[in-house]
Amino acid sequence: MQELIRIQQIIAPEITKIIQLRYDILRAILYNQPIGRRNLASQLKLGERVIRGEISFLQELNLLHINQWGMTLTEEGERITSYLEEYIRQFGGLSSLEKKICRYLNLPEVIIIPGDSDVNPMVKSDLGRAGARYLKNKLQPKQILAVTGGTTLAEVAEALGNMRFKMDVLVVPARGGLGEKVEIQANTIAAQIAEHLGGDYKLLHVPDNLSPAALRTLQNEPGIKEILDLIAEADLVVHGIGTIEEMSSRRGLGEEEVKRIISKGAVGEALGYYIDSKGKIVDVISSIGLHLEDLKKSKLVVAIAGGKKKAAAILACMYASPQSTLITDQGAAEEIVRLIEEK
Known part of the structure; x- marks a missing residue:
């Protein structure tokens, strides 16, 4: 072609x-x-x-x-x-761009959607459709799917609702909840995906930013422990990636706290971990659920995020933890290549 x-x-x-x-x-x-x-x-x-x-x-x-x-x-x-x-x-040469990023980052698979979601909101919907198609091709009956929250994952859930695709799976939230809109919380997205697929779901009703003592207590609660064990056993993990500004806003962090995190060199966040441009973890949110080190146990780990402004955050997260697939858009992909080739 x-x-x-x-x-x-x-x-x-x-x-x-x-x-x-x-x-x-x-x-x-x-x-x-x-x-x-x-x-x-x-x-x-x-x-x-x-x-x-x-x-x-x-x-x-x-x-x-x-x-x-x-x-x-x-x-x-x-x-x-x-x-x-x-x-x-x-037409946009995206296949060549996918191969280049796979080579630069040693990733098994990169999927790039035309456009830039920072410029055109429909591109984020395209990312959701790409994520939904990926799940349709990869999910197997009786598997456990763990998902994070966020606007892009919400688009994945909506796209699955339009695909008339059914699969007997268990869907769980990858992390505890953020102080954000209900419709983009991990619990909500997990329930929506399960409903669209005709599968089952378990919810994790635990907020972020708890004290270490409170976390230890909750982790030993039988109901919570059961869900945490299921999350740790996830066969497929789909997670978003955020910029510092985006995630600090979603988590309701104060100005001084944001400055503290940025002063450590953080450029992106995934699964509650703040990461610098070299992939080093510089700060962690006190929360419950899936951790970066747990991703090594999962059969498939999919990061989905787009927009040129997120390129540095996406690149940092690719350096920080092993990923099976990156689903992104052209705006982010071209900027990722520029950042790599600048070094």
């Missing part, structure tokens, strides 16, 4: 631009359906006249429906959108 795309770019570069435009339209409808023309034009920053012409063309191809509530994709429209995603990946 790459050679065909290269020839197409030379002979008919205008075709690529048209394909990109129609992919953007189909993808925007997929994530916002039902959606009206005016709203779609506003989201894509395109004139209504352009949108009207493209929508008419796509409707003739039976790729979308239009009714009084707005536009929705047909089954064929969803299938074509999925195929176009791979075309856009190849």
Whole structure:
């Protein structure tokens, strides 16, 4: 396919631009359906006249429906959108970029989604779909899946709900809860994923930032210990990665505490561990659940995070702990390569 795309770019570069435009339209409808023309034009920053012409063309191809509530994709429209995603990946040279990052970081697998989630919110939804597809391909019946919280993992849960994919698995939160919105807490995401898959789930009702004495007491509670044992035995772990600013906000840390962590050189956080640019752990949140050292026991460990601003945090976490797969976006991937090649 790459050679065909290269020839197409030379002979008919205008075709690529048209394909990109129609992919953007189909993808925007997929994530916002039902959606009206005016709203779609506003989201894509395109004139209504352009949108009207493209929508008419796509409707003739039976790729979308239009009714009084707005536009929705047909089954064929969803299938074509999925195929176009791979075309856009190849067009952007993302396969080569994946191989380069695998080589630089000694990772078995890297999956890169086109775009930058810092710039386009739909790219985060694309990351969620990529994470959902990964789970669909890798999960086996009776396995234990551990997940963290966060907006990207929430997108994974939502994408699984649209896939009509069932699997008898046990889903558990990887860590105790943060002081954040309920919908992006690990417990909520674990329950949603289990519901979408038709599996079972166990919840861990323990907050972060407990005293060491309180943690020791809780860890010996029979109900808590049972869940912690299940988390430690997880066959597949899917976790997010955060910047210091993002995670300190989610954890409700004060300004002085944030300054203290940054002064130690921390650039990223995963599973309650603050990590510097070389992958060294410089601070740890007092919490309960999965620890970085536990990842060595899991069969598959998947980090999913995107956006150019997170590149340094992602790179730090790749250095800190063994990972099976990194799922990220083009914005983060290109910046990761730049940071590595600068050294």
